[in-house]
Amino acid sequence: MEIAATAAAASTATRKAQQSLTSNYETFLRLLTAQLQNQDPLEPLDATKFTEQLVSYSQVEQQIATNKNIETLVSATRSAASATAVSFLGKNALTAGPASELMGGEARWTYRLPSTAASIQVRITDLAGAPVRTLSTPATAGTHDVVWNGEDNAGNTMPAGTYRLSVTASAADGSAIPATITGMGMISEIDMSASDPLMFIGTRKLKLTEITGFKN
Numbered sequence: 001m002e003i004a005a006t007a008a009a010a011s012t013a014t015r016k017a018q019q020s021l022t023s024n025y026e027t028f029l030r031l032l033t034a035q036l037q038n039q040d041p042l043e044p045l046d047a048t049k050f051t052e053q054l055v056s057y058s059q060v061e062q063q064i065a066t067n068k069n070i071e072t073l074v075s076a077t078r079s080a081a082s083a084t085a086v087s088f089l090g091k092n093a094l095t096a097g098p099a100s101e102l103m104g105g106e107a108r109w110t111y112r113l114p115s116t117a118a119s120i121q122v123r124i125t126d127l128a129g130a131p132v133r134t135l136s137t138p139a140t141a142g143t144h145d146v147v148w149n150g151e152d153n154a155g156n157t158m159p160a161g162t163y164r165l166s167v168t169a170s171a172a173d174g175s176a177i178p179a180t181i182t183g184m185g186m187i188s189e190i191d192m193s194a195s196d197p198l199m200f201i202g203t204r205k206l207k208l209t210e211i212t213g214f215k216n
Contacts (some may be wrong), residue, residue: 085197085208088187093201094213098164100183101202102150105157108184109146109165116141117169117177124148125164132158139169162203184215 092108100107111122120139124132132152138144146165150158167179185201198205 118172
């Protein structure tokens with residue numbers, strides 16, 4: 001659940017609980033007073049039950065106080081997340097998955113192979129999956145950078161926007177080698193109007209949880 005939604009739900013629940021407790025507690029005191037005034041002197045109110053009732057109300061009050069503290073903590077966490085997001089402006093963020101932005105004539109990715117491949121095919125596609133560029137890249141185990149100049153296979157300059165990288169790698173026996181792909185792009189804007197801060201990388205809006213790291 002998002003931070004703002006959690007805070008709103010906690011605030012509403014706490015407010016309703018306080019109103020209910022106040023109403024019930026006042027009713028309880030009126031009934032208790034009437035009972036004390038009209039009790040049979042030969043059979044007075046059981047002190048143990050009286051104490052148990054008071055303890056129950058005290059426990060409810062403590063729980064409501066705990067909920068208020070949690071509400072305050074959630075609000076503080078949201079403020080901290082916003083402050084953290086602002087500090088990322090202008091930095092190159094790593095994002096999980098194959099999407100990356102072509103901006104200023106350049107798009108960047110990294111991919112990691114757990115073992116050396118006998119064959120590898122690295123392609124850039126648009127968001128519809130249409131092939132744009134086939135690249136020649138290393139097939140050795142480890143992490144490799146991919147820098148694309150924005151040109152397709154025919155040398156035409158592609159428009160700025162979001163593109164995807166696909167890596168198909170195979171071992172000598174023909175088995176597939178899974179590649180981990182990471183997108184990259186500069187955070188140019190922070191949107192604070194949403195429930196959680198959203199960071200712009202080109203046309204993409206990303207939450208803090210979608211940022212996996214940073215790179216110069």
